Amino acid sequence: MIQKFLETKKYDIVEHTEKADIYIINTCTVTNMSDRKSRQMLRRVKELNPNSIVVACGCYVQVAKEELKKIKEIELVLGNNEKKNIVGYIENYIAENVKKLKIEDVMNQKDFVEFGEITFSEKTRAVIKIQDGCDRFCSYCIIPYARGRVRSRRPENVIKEVKKIAENGIKEIVITGIHIASYGKDFKENYQLIDLLEELNKIDGIARIRLGSLEPLIITEEFISRLSKLKKVCDHFHLSLQSGCDETLKRMNRRYTVEQFINIVDLIRKYYKNVNLTTDIIVGFPQETDEEFEQTYKFLEKIKFYKMHIFKYSPRKGTKAAKMEGQIDGKTKEERSQKLIELSNKFEKEYNEKYIGKKIKVLFEEQKNGVYKGHTTNYILAYCNTKEKIENNILEVECEKIEGDHVITKIKN
Ligand code: SF4
Known part of the structure; x- marks a missing residue:
């Protein structure tokens, strides 16, 4: 998106490792490591060209105002809401030469911020953001503090964008957001994700609608039965499980039990014959015992996801889990991660094998x-x-x- 804004204004885009006049670092804050990398990157680019303008934006900016003030290499610090005006801020800086820090408190934001002009980055697939923010506060996650409360994009704006995408010959759209299951929660009227998908399914030219990561609890019999009637919706769902052990899930502040999760999976498989289910798993969450990990392993053997993205728990400053006792050592995390990666590869191979000759x-x-x-x-x-x-x-x-x-x-x- 930022790249498109710059290209529209005729800026040349180069790799971040090359000498440039302006460096924009769209920071991430998902782990302590991402924070460190963001800071390193902000300093490193200045070494490439000491006369350059360095701009910090993105999620780390939202949660680390004070830390960023200390990095003298930065000229502009812009919060997530400022990204849409990034070129204006840069051009003002060039005209006035005044350093600026502009970050709105994300917790006060009530409405979805439209980014104006629609941009297309791929020839066959377009990513549509339908909401921002999350109200779930999982104990390991900083996102609600960096992105704020749930703000949904008005359906008419989403529909308009998708129609334009279809006119441009793009056949597949991917529906994304921070927590798309919460779509519509902030509207006065009762309008939810399924209502939006029903509208999008009617748009000519769009052949496929793929859903981004889904909160498992959105899957009810009513939701899935309505969804399965929408022939453009792809039979691939990413449900973030995170752990297959109730005790660990509780500490993570995930709001489902393994029993609820398996019922949800059964429901999906009832409506979608060849469905592909993928997931994220965190290993080595604080206090995760060998027995708890074993429960997760067994649960995963039962579910048989097509692919599992395995994350070794990494504490994020400012979250509840980072302060929990019983942090797990790196070696144990690595071993658990390896076991699950092997399991995931096995499932992927089995799933693909079914298609040979078909x-x-x-x-x-x-x-x-x-x-x-x-x-x-x-x-x-x-x-x-x-x-x-x-x-x-x-x-x-x-x-x-x-x-x-x-x-x-x-x-x-
Ligand atoms: S639901 Fe996702 S984005 Fe929201 S707090 Fe939990 S992990 Fe973070």
Whole structure:
């Protein structure tokens, strides 16, 4: 988005490792490590060109005003809401040469901030942000403090953007936000994520609607039965589980139990035959015993996600979990992580193997060295070596074999 703003104003974009006149560091604050990296990056770019303008923006900025004031290499510090005017701030700085720190208290923000002009970054897939903020306060997460309360984007603005995307020939949209299950919670009228999806499903030209990470508790029989009627919604859902042990979930302040989670998975599988479920798991959360980890492992064996993103718990200053007793050592975290990565690879292979010799429909997204890459609705990565021009086409192809994380396909004549 920031890149598009700059390109519109005819700025040339270069790699952050090259000499530039302006460096914009869109910081992250998800772990202490991200904070450190953000600070390092802000200092390092100045070394590349001591006369450059260094701009710090993003989530770390929202939570670390005082720390940033101490970094003398920075000219502009801009909160998340200021990103839409970033070029204006830079040009003012060039005109006036006055350092500026502009951060709105994110907790006071009540409305979704529109970023104005719509931008398209990919030829086949566009990412649509429908809400910001989160009210869940999981004990390990800083996001609610960095992004504030739930603010949903007005449906008419989302619909307008998606129509424009369709006019530009993009076939797939990905619905994202910080906590999309909370969409509409801040509206006066009763309008929720499912209502928005029903509207988006009607837009001509859009062939696929993919959902970003979903809070498991949004899945009720009513939700999933309405969702399954929307033929453009992809049968791939990312449900963040984080742990398969009730005690650990409680300490994480996740609001479901493993029993609720398995019921949710059963519900989804009842409505979607070939559904692909992916998840995030945190290992080595404070006080996670071997037995608790074992419970998680067994639970995961039962669920059989297609892919699991494994995170080794990393304390984030300012969160409840960072102050908890019983922090787990690095070696244990590494061992637990390795075990789950192996399990995840096994499930992925098993899932992909089911497709050998079968036909799948792939939206081909890009081509490199004559090989096209694309995904099925249930997010199987497929390669196809062909001389035909198939980019941005949805084609039925045959799966020949598996190679690593993808399947090799050929076009059926
Ligand atoms: S739901 Fe997600 S964004 Fe919200 S606090 Fe929990 S982990 Fe953070």
